[in-house]
Amino acid sequence: MRFRIAMSFLLALCAASCASADVIVLKNGNRIIGTNVTSENGRVTYLTSAGQLSIPQAIVARIEHDDSGERSGADVAPPVSTPQIEPAAGYEEIAHQTIHDGGVDYAYIARLESDARSGSAAATVKVAAAHYAAAQFFLSKAKTDTAIEQYREGLSFSPDNFGLLMNLSVLYLRQSQFTQALDPLQHAREVAPDSADVYKLMGWAYYGANKTGQAIDAWKQAAKLRPDPDVIEALRKAERDQALESSYREGETAHFDLKYSGSAAPELARGILNALESDYQDLESQLDYTPPEPIGVVLYTGQAFQDITRAPAWVGALNDGRIRIPVQGLTSVTPELARELKHELTHSFVGQKSHYRAPTWLQEGIAQWMEGSRSTSNAAYLIDAAQKGLVPQLGSLEGSWIGYSGDSAWVAYAWSLAVVESIIDRGGVSDIGRLIGAMAGAPSAQDAVQQTLNSDYDQLQQQTLAYLRRSYVSD
Ligand SMILES: [Zn+2]
Structure with missing residues (x-):
């Protein structure tokens, strides 16, 4: 599906602003969102922020009013910030000795390690601090894996170092390695049994690993130790999940953990898992x-979806870390559902690979491209809008689109797809994979674009316009 209203838990915001829009479904499966949709004399006319537009009735399959719009959530990163922990007294000095002249002084670390091996307790503390400093250095260079190695190295000398344990677990969580994160967290709990931070992060690790019951236990403990609005919010959501999941059946494949309500057909669940597995392999290589x-x-089923997600009635599938799909009335995987599955699964891949740092334009552009959408029916409109200065700047499309009206959302989705198409046209889909990877560590999305594609946002806009003209306009 093509025009989705990005949302996380704040779905209700969009209900107000998007409810008035109608959806024109084209015969090629594309959707146009507009207001005041009328059809007359063989043309369908609708209103957008760019004014009144019309398309031939012959290419329109149907017009859906209001509640049939559709939407997805972009990625929602677990709110895991590193608790501020002072690694050691005299840390500044050790950090200074460890990092200088733009690099890590491995000889200095080796000397500390050798002192620590010969039994010096003071040196052991210093080793931990030095590896902590080295890890911070690598993080600033976006080298998460190397930073993880530094924390682990430090822990091999100082296994009970709370700061190292917590920082390591946060990096695992950011990489969506939830089971891995549990190891250092369980150790941290032994070291500091009364730390609310430990239980908070444990909750995220269990929740990410689809262990809702254990996540609830951990967050309850965290809330008992220290009031925290993030924890309360997460706990409420997990409890809503659990209330219905207890009556759910489960299906599992190598890559998916599926839950479905008893009233959904098992054949449908199997069909969905099959479709997702093949999408998974495709996305993995692309x-x-x-x-x-x-x-x-x-x-x-329809009602349960509203109960759990608190989504307004018009909301379809969403992805808030889990892919949530209403399937009321379906008995098999329709082409529409197949596109939706691919779209939402793409959000999971892009979210995780970018450490949840991909901007919304990139998320939605890739998800639409992967589900099979192309700019064919949008190109003429986008070219015209670009000439009038009416296409949005990428910098303004980085954050949430929740507050957008239906027509602003339509342009945002259409333009994002066109930008992604032009990137793939120029450098192949491998450029997209590299771009997402760079997002994980670059200081900003535009920096990642610069590093990967040697373009800034303005150049990308121009490239997109040129691509649309070249590919879709015949003269
Ligand atoms: Zn989406």
């Missing part, structure tokens, strides 16, 4: 990424 953990998928 985006050059393998998610470290099985991806949670929940199928809902």
Whole structure:
């Protein structure tokens, strides 16, 4: 599906602003969102922010009013910030000795390690601090894996170092390695049994690993130790999940952990898993990424979907870390559902590979491209709008689109797809994989674009316009 209203937990915001829009479904499966849709004299006319537009009735399959619009959530990263922990007294001095002249002084670390091996307790503390400093250095260079090695190295000398344990677990969580994150967290709990931070992060690790019951236990403990609005919010959501999941059946494949309500047909669940598995393999090779953990998928009958997600009635599937799909009335995987599955699964891949740092334009552009959408029916409009200065700047499309009206959302989705198409046209889909990877560590999305594509946002806009003209306009 093509025009989705990005949303996370704040779905209700969009209900107000998008409810008035109608959806024109084209015969090629594309959708146009507009207001005041009328059809007359063989043309369908509708209103957008760019004014009144019309298309031939012959290419329109149907017009859906209001509640049939559709939407998805972009990625929602677990709110895991590193608790501020002072690694050691005199840390500044050790950091200074460890990092200088733009690099890590491995000889200095080796001397500290050798002192520590000969039994000096003071040196052991310094080794931990030095590896902590080295890890911070690598993080600033976007080298997460190397930073993880530094934390682990430090822990091999100082296994009870709370700061190292917590920082290591946060990096695992950011990489969606939830089961891995549990190891240092369990150790941290032994070291500091009364730390609310430990239980908070444990909750995210269990939740990410689809262990809802254990996540609830951990967050309850965290809330008992220290009031925290993030934890309360997460706990409420997990409890809503659990209330219905207890009556759910489960299906599992190598890459998915599926839950579905008893009233959904088992054949449908099997069909969905089959479709997702083949999408998974396709995305794995196209985006050059393998998610470290099985991806949670929940199928809902219509009402249960509203109950759990608190989504307004018009909301379709969404992805808030788990893929949530209403399947009321379906008995098999329709082409529409297949596109939706691919779209939502793409969000999981892009979210995880980018450490949830891909801007919304990139997320939605790739998800639409992967589900099979192309700019064919949008190109003429976008070219015209670009000439009038009416296409949005990419910088303004980085954050949430929740507050957008239906027509602004339509342009945002259409332009994002066109930008992604032009990137793939120029450098192949491998450029997309590299771009997402760079997002994980670059200081900003535009920096990642610069590093990967040697373009800034303005150049990307121009490239997109030129691509649309070249590919879709025949003269
Ligand atoms: Zn989407």
